[in-house]
Amino acid sequence: MSSATEGAEPLVSVEDVHTYYxxxxxxxxxxxxxxxxxxVGLLGRNGVGKSTTLKTIMGLVQPRSGAVLFAGKRVTGxxxxxxxxxxxGYVPEDRRIFRLLTVSENLRTGLDRHGVTxxxxxxxxxxxxxxxxxxxxxRGQAGGTLSGGEQQMLAIARAMMLEPRVILLxxxxxxxxxxxxxxxxxxxxVLHSERISILLVEQNVPLTLEASQRVYxxxxxxxxxxxxxxxxxxxxxxxKQYLGx
Ligand SMILES: Nc1ncnc2c1ncn2[C@@H]1O[C@H](COP(=O)(O)OP(=O)(O)OP(=O)(O)O)[C@@H](O)[C@H]1O
Ligand SMILES: [Mg+2]
Numbered sequence: 001m002s003s004a005t006e007g008a009e010p011l012v013s014v015e016d017v018h019t020y021y022x023x024x025x026x027x028x029x030x031x032x033x034x035x036x037x038x039x040v041g042l043l044g045r046n047g048v049g050k051s052t053t054l055k056t057i058m059g060l061v062q063p064r065s066g067a068v069l070f071a072g073k074r075v076t077g078x079x080x081x082x083x084x085x086x087x088x089g090y091v092p093e094d095r096r097i098f099r100l101l102t103v104s105e106n107l108r109t110g111l112d113r114h115g116v117t118x119x120x121x122x123x124x125x126x127x128x129x130x131x132x133x134x135x136x137x138x139r140g141q142a143g144g145t146l147s148g149g150e151q152q153m154l155a156i157a158r159a160m161m162l163e164p165r166v167i168l169l170x171x172x173x174x175x176x177x178x179x180x181x182x183x184x185x186x187x188x189x190v191l192h193s194e195r196i197s198i199l200l201v202e203q204n205v206p207l208t209l210e211a212s213q214r215v216y217x218x219x220x221x222x223x224x225x226x227x228x229x230x231x232x233x234x235x236x237x238x239x240k241q242y243l244g245x
Contacts, residue, residue: 009035009036009072010033010034010035010036010069010072011035011036011038011070011165011166012033012034012057012068012069012070012166012199013032013033013034013067013068014030014031014032014053014056014057014068015031015068015069016029016030016031016065016067017030017031017053017056017063017065017068019049019052019053019055019056019061019062019063019064021052021061025221026049026052026221027052027053027063027221028222029066029222030049030056030222030223031066031223032053032223032226034198036165036195036197037196037197038197038213039188039191039197039198039213040197040198040199040200040212040213040214040215040216041200041201041202041208041209041212041214042054042199042201042215042216042218043201043205043215043217043242044218044243045219045244046244048219048221050170051092051093051201053201053218054092054170054199054201056068057168057199058083058088058168059075059082059083060080062077070083070086070087070088070166071086084162085162087162087163088165088166088168089159089162089164089166090167090168090170091152091155091156091159091169091172092170093170093171093174095152095154095155096155097144097146097151097154097155098143099142099143099144100144102139102140102141102142103138103139103140103141103143103154104139104140106154107135107154107157107161108125110158110160110161111124111125111161124160125161127160128157128160128161131187132187134150135150135153147180148176148180149177149180149183149184152172152173152180152184153183156169156172160196164196166196166197166198166199167191167196167197167199168198168199168201169198169200170201171201171202172184172188172202173185173202181204181207185207185210185211188200188211189211192211205243205245206234208229209229209230209234212229213229214227215228215232217239217242217243219242225239225242
């Protein structure tokens with residue numbers, strides 16, 4: 001599929017991917033692309049395969065056929081830690097922060113890699129603390145004592161410590177209070193302004209349409225629709241059916 005990516009070269013491409021869990025055929029030939037610096041929304045009802053798409057890109061599940069490309073290179077089958085090192089950040093649905101480690105320690109786990117000087121570590125930490133003042137305030141507090149929204153911020157901040165070129169965000173606003181939803185929205189815009197690409201899985205349709213340049217809509221493991229976010233008419237009965245709104 002020639003997915004238009006606003007003139008930018010694709011950073012992540014998913015090409016005709018078929019993914020199974022055991023005998024269950026979940027993704028039926030999914031193709032999509034995320035351009036450099038682009039925010040792309042991935043929408044669809046519960047259980048259509050949104051998280052599975054992100055897991056397939058991240059190497060957490062292997063597609064039975066099809067390919068995942070990153071910066072033009074085939075990366076299908078590479079383990080998640082290699083993909084993370086190459087520049088793919090991932091914030092899963094359940095956030096997976098370390099509840100007993102402090103905020104600073106959680107962030108530093110993102111820095112445990114070769115070739116990062118102490119000076120660079122400090123710059124990266126200072127940068128995320130500037131973006132997330134609340135994390136700076138709570139830097140000595142255990143991750144498990146943070147609110148849901150703060151934990152989500154910590155998960156995104158930790159992904160940023162790896163200096164990713166793209167971040168796969170799985171339902172970052174799920175279960176958050178409106179004030180926190182607005183903050184996550186701001187963070188998405190900050191990442192966008194830094195030319196970090198984002199593949200955003202969300203149930204919050206208005207937020208996704210505002211934050212994204214393009215969107216894909218999945219239904220039963222297939223891409224049913226993809227277009228500019230501004231071209232989605234949420235009152236269109238077919239779109240309503242796809243989105244379950
Ligand atoms: N580990 C697994 N083993 C077997 N089936 C799974 C597994 N994970 C997900 N599934 C099934 O695969 C389908 C797609 O799941 P997936 O989590 O990708 O959907 P989703 O679009 O992210 O849904 P949600 O909006 O609920 O997060 C669902 O039918 C789900 O039950
Ligand atoms: Mg999901």
